[in-house]
Amino acid sequence: MARLILFNKPFGVLSQFTDRGSPTKRATLSDYIDVPGVYPAGRLDRDSEGLLLLTDDGKLQARIADPKFKTAKTYLAQVEGEIGDEALASLRSGVTLNDGPTRTAEAERIDPPDLWPRDPPIRVRKAIPDCWISLTITEGRNRQVRRMTAAVGHPTLRLVRWRIGEWTLDGVAPGELREG
Template identity: 75%
Template sequence: MARLILFNKPYGVLSQFTDRGTQTTRQTLSDFIKIPGVYPAGRLDRDSEGLLLLTDDGRLQARIADPRFKLPKTYLVQVEGEPSEASLEALRSGIRLNDGLTRPAQVDRIDDPALWQRDPPIRVRKSIPDCWLRLTIREGRNRQVRRMTAAIGNPTLRLVRWSIGSWNLEGLPPGEWQEVTGRFDIR
């Protein structure tokens, strides 16, 4: 039976078990998860937070991570400024990035979510408002959500992946993980 781990990746943690990049020590998955043989199904940038799935099953890992399967990934995104309805509609239609047109996203403006405090906190500019979006995509290009919000003129300040498919962060604090049991039907 395949193992599936839900991990709430904190800000600043690499989505890998070792750090081969710099002379300074950065936190990795091995600082939080001591289960041999599991690997991330996809990635989250070091400066992003939220749900990361890990499994010991290569086929399951591919089904979760491969954009061909169009598994929805929902993000809570704090952006600088307040996007216009036209800007949100552009995201819903698909937006042109330097690597091509994105698939249409589901996006809505939301109230400030009840999230944990980020360490370090985001930079706040008193003269520029910010707002939160719930954005769902079905692909996974490099830094895609950040590039999408920048393309509409509203850079991302904080990015939290809330869910992948039917799995979400509900009740899972940052730096904690839980194992999911049962059969995994990915559609």
């Protein structure tokens, strides 16, 4: 029976069990997860938070992480500025990034979600408002959501992956895990 673990990755934690490449010790999955034989199904940037799935089943890992399977991933993004209908329409139809056009996406403005405080908090600039969007993509390019929001003029300030396929972060606190 395949093992699946849902982990709420805190900000600043690498999506790997070891840190190769930094002279200073950075937090890794091994600081939070002591389950032998499981590996991340995909990645989540160090400066992003939220759902990371880990499994001991290579086929399941590939189904979750490989873009050809088009597993939907939903992100909650706090973006700079008041995003309008035109920017949301651009996100929905796909934007052109330096590595090519993105697939179509689901994008909507949302009320600020009830999330845990981020440590460290985002930078706040009194002269520049911010808002939250929900963005669902079926790809997983490097820093894709951040690049998409920047391409429509709204850089991402905070990014939380909330859902991957049928699995959600609901009820999993930062730094905690739950068997899926």
